[in-house]
Amino acid sequence: xxxxxxxxxxxxxxxxxxxxxxxxxxxxxxxxxxxxxxxxxxxxxxxxxxxxxxxxxxxxxxxxxxxxxxxxxxxxxxxxxxxxxxxxxxxxxxxxxxxxxxxxxxxxxxxxxxxxxxxxxxxxxxxxxxxxxxxxxxxxxxxxxxxxxxxxxxxxxxxxxxxxxxxxxxxxxxxxxxxxxxxxxxxxxxxxxxxxxxxxxxxxxxxxxxxxxxxxxxxxxxxxxxxxxxxxxxxxxxxxxxxxxxxxxxxxxxxxxxxxxxxxxxxxxxxxxxxxxxxxxxxxxxxxxxxxxxxxxxxxxxxxxxxxxxxxxxxxxxxxxxxxxxxxxxxxxxxxxxxxxxxxxxxxxxxxxxxxxxxxxxxxxxxxxxxxxxxxxxxxxxxxxxxxxxxxxxxxxxxxxxxxxxxxxxxxxxxxxxxxxxxxxxxxxxxxxxxxxxxxxxxxxxxxxxxxxxxxxxxxxxxxxxxxxxxxxxxxxxxxxxxxxxxxxxxxxxxxxxxxxxxxxxxxxxxxxxxxxxxxxxxxxxxxxxxxxxxxxxxxxxxxx
Amino acid sequence: xxxxxxxxxxxxxxxxxxxxxxxxxxxxxxxxxxxxxxxxxxxxxxxxxxxxxxxxxxxxxxxxxxxxxxxxxxxxxxxxxxxxxxxxxxxxxxxxxxxxxxxxxxxxxxxxxxxxxxxxxxxxxxxxxxxxxxxxxxxxxxxxxxxxxxxxxxxxxxxxxxxxxxxxxxxxxxxxxxxxxxxxxxxxxxxxxxxxxxxxxxxxxxxxxxxxxxxxxxxxxxxxxxxxxxxxxxxxxxxxxxxxxxxxxxxxxxxxxxxxxxxxxxxxxxxxxxxxxxxxxxxxxxxxxxxxxxxxxxxxxxxxxxxxxxxxxxxx
Numbered sequence: 001x002x003x004x005x006x007x008x009x010x011x012x013x014x015x016x017x018x019x020x021x022x023x024x025x026x027x028x029x030x031x032x033x034x035x036x037x038x039x040x041x042x043x044x045x046x047x048x049x050x051x052x053x054x055x056x057x058x059x060x061x062x063x064x065x066x067x068x069x070x071x072x073x074x075x076x077x078x079x080x081x082x083x084x085x086x087x088x089x090x091x092x093x094x095x096x097x098x099x100x101x102x103x104x105x106x107x108x109x110x111x112x113x114x115x116x117x118x119x120x121x122x123x124x125x126x127x128x129x130x131x132x133x134x135x136x137x138x139x140x141x142x143x144x145x146x147x148x149x150x151x152x153x154x155x156x157x158x159x160x161x162x163x164x165x166x167x168x169x170x171x172x173x174x175x176x177x178x179x180x181x182x183x184x185x186x187x188x189x190x191x192x193x194x195x196x197x198x199x200x201x202x203x204x205x206x207x208x209x210x211x212x213x214x215x216x217x218x219x220x221x222x223x224x225x226x227x228x229x230x231x232x233x234x235x236x237x238x239x240x241x242x243x244x245x246x247x248x249x250x251x252x253x254x255x256x257x258x259x260x261x262x263x264x265x266x267x268x269x270x271x272x273x274x275x276x277x278x279x280x281x282x283x284x285x286x287x288x289x290x291x292x293x294x295x296x297x298x299x300x301x302x303x304x305x306x307x308x309x310x311x312x313x314x315x316x317x318x319x320x321x322x323x324x325x326x327x328x329x330x331x332x333x334x335x336x337x338x339x340x341x342x343x344x345x346x347x348x349x350x351x352x353x354x355x356x357x358x359x360x361x362x363x364x365x366x367x368x369x370x371x372x373x374x375x376x377x378x379x380x381x382x383x384x385x386x387x388x389x390x391x392x393x394x395x396x397x398x399x400x401x402x403x404x405x406x407x408x409x410x411x412x413x414x415x416x417x418x419x420x421x422x423x424x425x426x427x428x429x430x431x432x433x434x435x436x437x438x439x440x441x442x443x444x445x446x447x448x449x450x451x452x453x454x455x456x457x458x459x460x461x462x463x464x465x466x467x468x469x470x471x472x473x474x475x476x477x478x479x480x481x482x483x484x485x486x487x488x489x490x491x492x493x494x495x496x497x498x499x500x501x502x503x504x505x506x507x508x509x510x511x512x513x514x515x516x517x518x519x520x521x522x523x524x525x526x527x528x529x530x531x532x533x534x535x536x537x538x539x540x541x542x543x544x545x
Numbered sequence: 546x547x548x549x550x551x552x553x554x555x556x557x558x559x560x561x562x563x564x565x566x567x568x569x570x571x572x573x574x575x576x577x578x579x580x581x582x583x584x585x586x587x588x589x590x591x592x593x594x595x596x597x598x599x600x601x602x603x604x605x606x607x608x609x610x611x612x613x614x615x616x617x618x619x620x621x622x623x624x625x626x627x628x629x630x631x632x633x634x635x636x637x638x639x640x641x642x643x644x645x646x647x648x649x650x651x652x653x654x655x656x657x658x659x660x661x662x663x664x665x666x667x668x669x670x671x672x673x674x675x676x677x678x679x680x681x682x683x684x685x686x687x688x689x690x691x692x693x694x695x696x697x698x699x700x701x702x703x704x705x706x707x708x709x710x711x712x713x714x715x716x717x718x719x720x721x722x723x724x725x726x727x728x729x730x731x732x733x734x735x736x737x738x739x740x741x742x743x744x745x746x747x748x749x750x751x752x753x754x755x756x757x758x759x760x761x762x763x764x765x766x767x768x769x770x771x772x773x774x775x776x777x778x779x780x781x782x783x784x785x786x787x788x789x790x791x792x793x794x795x796x797x798x799x800x801x802x803x804x805x806x807x808x809x810x811x812x813x814x815x816x817x818x819x820x821x822x823x824x825x826x827x828x829x830x831x832x833x834x835x836x837x838x839x840x841x842x843x844x845x846x847x848x849x850x851x852x853x854x855x856x857x858x859x860x861x
Contacts, residue, residue: 074726147723153700154683158649158725242701243838248684249699283591285600291608313686314697315704318634322627329619336615337608339578344607346585348597353590361582368578372571375619379626381560381633382567385693388686388721452564453550454690456721459729463717539597 018421018518033118034521036419039104041125046096047488049132053087054484056080061443061477067464074460078145079161081458085148086139090170091132093400094262097269098215099128099180101411102208104419106184108512108519109202111193111528116186124179131173138165147458149259152240152251156232164233167226174219174226181215184208193511195530199293202510202534203286206293207272210300214261214268218304222258225251252314256307264303266400268296270367270407271338274360277414278342279535280508281357282349286535288341295334302331312383321380328378335371339364350540354506355429359410362437363403370398373448391451394444402440409436409487416491417505421518422498428490436483442476509536553716553737554692555709559629561693567622633694636707640675643668644756644847647678647685647698647720650727655847659753664733667750669743670713676706677812681843686722689735695721701820703812710737760852763845767837777856789834790827796857801828815850 019036022028029037059080063071071077103121107114115121138144144161146154155163188209192201228239229251238244240251271292279286286292308316308324342364351357373395377383386392409432416424446469455466462470504513511528512519552558588595643666644655654662668674678687678698687706688695691714696706720731738746754762764770764777777792795810803826808814817824819841822834837846 069729074729078723078726078728145725149723151684151723154723154725158683242699282589288604288608291605291612312630313695315699315702318631321630325627325630326620326623329623332619333612333615337612340607340611343578343581343585344604346582346589348600349585349589350591350597351586351589353586361586364582365579368575372574375571375622376564376567379563379567379622381556381626381629381693382563383626384630384633384695385560385564385690388688388695389690454688454717454719456688456719456729458723461729463732540591 017520018516019521020421020518022521031122033114033122035103035107035115035118035121036519036521038121038125039100039419042095042099042103042128045125045129045132046092046100049087049091050096050484051488052136053084053092054481056084056087058477058481060084061474063460064462064470065474067462067467067470069461071460075145077460078147078458079139079143082145082147083139083143086135086166086170088400089148089262090173091128091135093266093404095128095177095180096408097273097404097411098177098184098208098211099124101273101408101415102184102269103180105415105512106187106205106208107191108418108515108523109205109510110187110191111196111511111524111530112187112191113523115183116190117183120179120183124176124183127176127179128173131169131171131176133169134172135166135169138162138169141165149255150226150229150251151255152229152232152246152248153243156229156239157236157241157243164230167230171223171226174223177215178219181212181219184212185216188212193528193530196511197530199290200530200533201293202272203275203289203292203296204272207268207275207296210296211265211268213300214265214303218258218261218265221254222262225254225258228254249311249314249316252311253307256310257304260307260310261300261303263396263399264299266404267367268299270363270404271296273407273411273414274342274363275338276508276510277356277360277410278345279537280414280506281352281354281360282346283352283537283540284345284349284535285533285537286341287344287347288337289533289535291337292341295337299331299334302327302334306331309378309383312380313387325378325380329375332371332374332378335367339368339371353430354413355424355426355433356410356414356506358430358433359406359413359436362433363406363410365437366398366402366406366440370395370403373398386451388457389451390447390455390457393457394447394451397444397447402444405484406433406436406440409433412487412491414506415512416494417501418512418517418519420495420498421501421516422494423501423505424494424498425490428486432483432486432490435479435486439476439479439481439483443473443480444476446470446472446476509534551691551712551714551716552693553710553712553714554689554694555711556629556633557691557693557711563625563629566625570618570622634707636675637673640673640707641669642675642677644677644844644851645679645687645698646681646843646847647687647724647731648681648843649683649725650720650731652687652718652720652731652733653844655756655844656747657756657851658747658751659755659759660747660750662750664718666718666733666735667743667746668710668735668737670710670737670739672740673707673709677847678704678706679816679843679847683724684722685720685724685731688719688721689716690719691716691735697722701816703816713737713739713742756848756851757855758852760848760850760855763841763848764852767841767849769849772834777853788830790830792853793856796854798857800825802826803828803830803832812850812854815853816846819846819849 063069063077142162144163144166146159231237232239238246240246240248306328309328312321450469501517503516514528515524646653652664654666680698680700685698687698716735718733718735772789773792798810799807800810801807820838823832826832
């Protein structure tokens with residue numbers, strides 16, 4: 001029997017010999033190949049990108065308070081929402097969970113010393129920062145107004161601004177995610193602890209695996225597409241612009257062939273995080289483990305065959321639309337299965353309401369709303385009315401921001417004691433989780449109604465009858481902003497003043513909890529052996545209240 | 546679902562019914578999920594002394610049950626949505642054809658009688674309408690929420706949007722595909738008029754030549770008649786060689802191409818033959834026609850197409 005107590009054989013003076021104290025120079029951080037330190041570099045980077053993208057979103061919402069546009073400049077508005085989309089998609093949502101939590105936790109969960117390719121891991125971070133720097137340079141040296149979707153021929157022939165520079169930045173950052181995906185796949189195949197069979201892997205690992213497959217297979221298509229955009233823009237080679245012999249729909253096919261799987265790149269890690277947290281705080285085995293696992297894998301596969309549902313009104317054939325509609329419904333089935341399994345896990349559990357659990361429950365709620373509205377836009381005739389309106393904006397923000405960011409915070413709070421060796425202030429964290437849920441719904445629910453009423457996306461100004469709902473949405477955004485700033489404050493505070501964390505504050509079963517908090521550089525002083533599944537939680541003994 | 550948004554086309558109430566069904570289904574599922582969630586977190590909170598009994602073992606039964614239920618419901622929604630969508634593309638009878646050209650950042654509308662509008666579209670109620678949509682520059686999208694319809698408007702392509710308006714009124718028209726700086730200014734109004742008012746509107750705004758007649762003038766001016774003949778009848782020039790196919794009776798006919806395939810001479814074919822004449826060369830003719838790409842805008846192409854259409858001996 002492995003219990004937490006018998007594995008932690010190192011002295012409990014927990015700062016002694018942790019990865020955090022293994023060198024204090026800047027160099028020891030910037031040239032570290034330790035996956036934990038690299039995860040921290042990434043955490044700092046994606047936090048910066050999150051607040052930059054968030055600032056752009058705040059200005060977008062500010063503009064929409066009045067029908068004629070408060071900013072007074074359509075040009076500025078268009079550049080802001082492009083900046084918001086580009087930063088959030090490629091520099092926060094796609095990388096956030098994998099490169100921070102994944103990077104930190106995957107080797108620990110596997111009982112490994114590091115990822116399979118530690119230097120590639122560090123190189124990925126440098127690529128990410130280079131790509132980020134080039135993109136930010138593009139955004140701050142004039143910006144661009146193509147939207148994050150770069151539709152042609154607008155992006156290649158008509159748009160002014162730094163299109164080539166921006167796509168170069170995204171191109172570079174893409175290689176960073178490909179390298180990360182490759183690293184994860186090899187690590188999960190090769191570096192599992194003795195006894196850690198595939199069906200004993202935590203769902204988080206399965207999610208990261210599915211995600212990595214998506215990263216490796218889909219990102220190259222994006223790279224090629226962006227390269228072609230740059231070529232057409234620079235050299236006027238007719239690829240997408242019909243005026244010089246190209247086909248504008250070709251771009252949309254290529255772009256969505258990447259970008260639909262990208263949606264699942266964003267949400268799969270969320271599934272993984274939540275599937276870890278719910279069993280821990282319900283003190284119960286995950287309901288339907290194999291179904292949850294294979295749901296993740298089938299999402300990864302089917303998500304490659306649904307890109308055409310972004311093009312139901314774009315001028316593709318009716319037959320392809322019908323096919324993509326039914327495939328879109330198919331890809332929704334595994335997501336529904338997951339929700340039912342999380343509910344099944346709660347049933348007859350012993351549920352604790354620590355902050356990670358509150359965030360995870362918020363995830364389930366927001367994901368359910370986001371998923372259900374996905375059924376609306378998968379229904380062809382309904383999509384004809386709803387697509388390209390605020391309905392779609394609301395739908396995907398429920399998934400990517402509501403659900404995904406909740407999952408990110410759930411995971412961050414859950415593993416914070418392990419990562420930093422400090423507990424976060426519980427009360428503040430619960431308050432933030434609650435405010436985030438309320439603020440999110442207030443921001444995005446009105447947008448469903450706006451969309452039904454026909455308000456188009458990406459409008460700098462709008463008819464006055466839409467004002468009330470827009471003001472509501474902007475009001476919600478201020479609450480949401482506060483909810484995002486709160487954790488920044490109390491988590492940073494906890495680094496200095498937080499209570500010292502024991503090795504396993506949640507009495508969780510994952511291998512990452514069988515080493516001190518924060519872990520030593522080598523992760524495990526003795527390689528753990530695994531003798532049971534990942535979620536063997538038992539009901540509490542009678543003695544406990 | 547229409548206290549705020551009128552349902553003004555024949556298909557709109559049907560789309561609304563689908564949306565209602567989706568709303569009810571979503572509310573039901575949401576209620577179920579939230580009710581279970583709340584029930585469980587209250588009933589099974591850690592501090593509750595409730596006896597949990599034995600854990601459910603044969604979980605696969607639940608899995609199979611909810612997976613099949615989900616599949617079944619989803620399949621129903623798919624069939625409903627797809628059926629409506631397919632019917633959107635079926636035109637009945639001979640629709641009234643109106644030409645719409647999008648450009649940064651305005652909508653230009655041409656009626657067969659030569660009436661022209663900008664950022665407005667007048668339509669008759671109760672008669673099937675077919676819009677022929679094309680763009681001069683980037684991709685736009687023609688969207689009328691009151692009709693529950695939208696369709697992308699692509700450069701160098703003809704897309705069609707068919708519907709029948711059922712209620713007179715003035716409805717918002719939006720561009721819903723981001724098209725650059727003044728995207729949000731690319732709006733207008735669709736004005737649906739009862740038949741007599743529509744006829745009156747056509748009379749009051751006509752006056753000029755019909756679209757086909759304008760096309761005929763262009764046909765002469767751009768030199769098309771030099772090869773295709775004075776009235777599109779084909780012509781024998783310079784020693785009896787036939788240089789270009791006749792255009793009379795062409796519209797709607799099957800055209801054998803030089804590469805052995807056969808295409809129907811529809812709007813798209815005529816458009817492409819003017820701007821990309823070497824793409825689909827009619828069998829038996831040398832590919833000698835110069836391209837008019839860049840020398841003639843989409844509206845003039847529409848006039849030429851309309852003229853060639855008028856040369857069809859029989860309506861297709």
